[in-house]
Amino acid sequence: MTEFSVVSLAPLSVLLPILGAAIAFTLVRKPVSQIVVTLTTLAVTLALEIWLLADVWVHGGAESVLMGGWEAPIGISLVVDRFSALMLVISSIVVMLVLLFSSAQGVGSDESPQQPVSIFHPTFLILTAGVSNAFLAGDLFNLYVGFEILLVASYVLLTIGGTGPRVRAGVTYVVVSVVSSVIFLIAIAMIYGATGTVNMADVALKMGDLDPDLQQVLHLMLLVGFGIKAAVFPLSFWLPDSYPTAPAPVTAVFAGLLTKVGVYAIIRTETLLFPGDRVNTLLLVISGLTMIVGILGALVQFDIKRVLSFTLVSHIGYMLFGVAVANHIGLTATVFYVVHHITIQTSLFLVTGLIEYRTGSANVERLGSMAKISPLVAVLFLVPALNLGGIPPFSGFIGKVGLVEGGVVNGSPLAWVMVAASILTSLLTLIVMMRVWTRVFWRPIEDAEDPAMRGMEEAKRAENGRKPLRQDSPGLVAPTVALVGVGVALTIVAGPLFDFANEAADDMIRRTPYIEAVLGEEAAQEAQLEADQLEAWGITGSDGAGSAQGSEGGDDS
Numbered sequence: 001m002t003e004f005s006v007v008s009l010a011p012l013s014v015l016l017p018i019l020g021a022a023i024a025f026t027l028v029r030k031p032v033s034q035i036v037v038t039l040t041t042l043a044v045t046l047a048l049e050i051w052l053l054a055d056v057w058v059h060g061g062a063e064s065v066l067m068g069g070w071e072a073p074i075g076i077s078l079v080v081d082r083f084s085a086l087m088l089v090i091s092s093i094v095v096m097l098v099l100l101f102s103s104a105q106g107v108g109s110d111e112s113p114q115q116p117v118s119i120f121h122p123t124f125l126i127l128t129a130g131v132s133n134a135f136l137a138g139d140l141f142n143l144y145v146g147f148e149i150l151l152v153a154s155y156v157l158l159t160i161g162g163t164g165p166r167v168r169a170g171v172t173y174v175v176v177s178v179v180s181s182v183i184f185l186i187a188i189a190m191i192y193g194a195t196g197t198v199n200m201a202d203v204a205l206k207m208g209d210l211d212p213d214l215q216q217v218l219h220l221m222l223l224v225g226f227g228i229k230a231a232v233f234p235l236s237f238w239l240p241d242s243y244p245t246a247p248a249p250v251t252a253v254f255a256g257l258l259t260k261v262g263v264y265a266i267i268r269t270e271t272l273l274f275p276g277d278r279v280n281t282l283l284l285v286i287s288g289l290t291m292i293v294g295i296l297g298a299l300v301q302f303d304i305k306r307v308l309s310f311t312l313v314s315h316i317g318y319m320l321f322g323v324a325v326a327n328h329i330g331l332t333a334t335v336f337y338v339v340h341h342i343t344i345q346t347s348l349f350l351v352t353g354l355i356e357y358r359t360g361s362a363n364v365e366r367l368g369s370m371a372k373i374s375p376l377v378a379v380l381f382l383v384p385a386l387n388l389g390g391i392p393p394f395s396g397f398i399g400k401v402g403l404v405e406g407g408v409v410n411g412s413p414l415a416w417v418m419v420a421a422s423i424l425t426s427l428l429t430l431i432v433m434m435r436v437w438t439r440v441f442w443r444p445i446e447d448a449e450d451p452a453m454r455g456m457e458e459a460k461r462a463e464n465g466r467k468p469l470r471q472d473s474p475g476l477v478a479p480t481v482a483l484v485g486v487g488v489a490l491t492i493v494a495g496p497l498f499d500f501a502n503e504a505a506d507d508m509i510r511r512t513p514y515i516e517a518v519l520g521e522e523a524a525q526e527a528q529l530e531a532d533q534l535e536a537w538g539i540t541g542s543d544g545a546g547s548a549q550g551s552e553g554g555d556d557s
Helices: 012-026 031-059 082-106 117-136 140-158 164-195 200-209 212-230 239-245 248-272 280-299 304-324 328-359 375-389 395-410 413-442 456-462 474-492 494-510 512-519 521-527 529-536 541-556
Strands: 062-066 077-081
Touching: 012 031, 012 117, 031 077, 031 082, 031 117, 062 512, 077 082, 077 117, 077 494, 077 512, 082 117, 082 248, 082 328, 082 474, 082 494, 117 140, 117 248, 140 164, 140 248, 164 200, 164 212, 164 239, 200 248, 200 512, 212 248, 239 248, 239 304, 248 304, 248 328, 248 494, 280 304, 280 413, 304 328, 304 395, 304 413, 328 375, 328 395, 328 474, 328 494, 375 395, 375 413, 375 474, 395 413, 395 474, 395 494, 474 494, 494 512
Parallel strands: none
Antiparallel strands: 062 077
């Protein structure tokens, strides 16, 4: 009798949202029932993914599911390891809380004409299915399919309401995404032509047999395709103009998740398919430029959504930096920082949605006295803002210290320059966020540039005919509080989470657990993957094994 494994349920992370979307779409005339179906689907999916995470947390390693009973590398493989399980859980938590926010905003409120529930909720579930498929994909073509599911769903969400700015932003987003997808698809075709497979574990075995120049071409093509999706400089020009036009819940989940799927793909392919340092110098330069250019763009913005969009681009550079330094601590900090940034960036966009809901504007120059109007919103903005800026003891500080340590361990002159760039970016991020906080929450409303905004408080007190400020909606505040709380919880559990990220990084560097899960033990042993990969990441011989194993003890101490 075959022993049951929870990993065999992993395909449900993709299938449940698709099924939920189909059921929700049949309930177009029953919006409340539709919301119940959507949230129930997400709750069940989240429970399953927490179970998967608990399983890999306890047992470690990686496990795969072979769809349709076809053996790898012919069949479709879904792979669950520490990194993918962690990404599944944090993405589902974020999506569920954003859906709660959007349900309160879109049902029985003035926002409902802009966010038709009949389209919004099923599309959000399809988006969730695409994200889950990308995280679980064990072959390049299935990863491509996950990206395309994201593209279709995200275009619908971006253009909800049909306004001119949203349609224009949606067209820009689609054109850029299609270009990225075409580059990715061409790279997949070339990899298949060169190796005879698109299974990532099998490609990892065969890539070393290819001509180095061909490897370089394939490597760069994948980096360009994923770099566009991750909004890496100079391929990030589309993001600040696309995200701010969408409704607050859409912008929040896009900022938190969609670029991280691109980052995930970069991390996975860099560690699994292309060990070595052929493009590390290029990645270091790009990471530094992404950090600096992004934060300089944020400094000159006046709309809070655009400020956050540019900081989003900037902090993608941190994650790329952790990969580019090519050492254990850098990759560990990257895994930790991805989880941190998904949570914090989404929180800030939801708080911006609260500000916009109460005042009708997200323009810094038109706002003021929000601390008096809503002290709770002021606190909800301050906590993730400080976290994003890297103030201790928050998780942002812990992640950035790990990334800086990775740069120091790398030791090259360029790495030291990027360390300086990362510290400067962190300081500028803090300046940007505190400027928004002081102007929006503490500046007297009389100093705001917009006469309508200056008169809002007077209208509320004297009832002189102006529309009063809205009151805080419990349905909007509760999920925002919960997500900010998740960000604080990351600080509280930073020790165990960093240890888990350390083990995830160790598995990715060695590659053996992943390839054994898909192709079996013999395939991994024949290629001597562990020794080659450890050497590529600067960990050689028994010292490397000892340092990798001893890192846990060092963390405990």
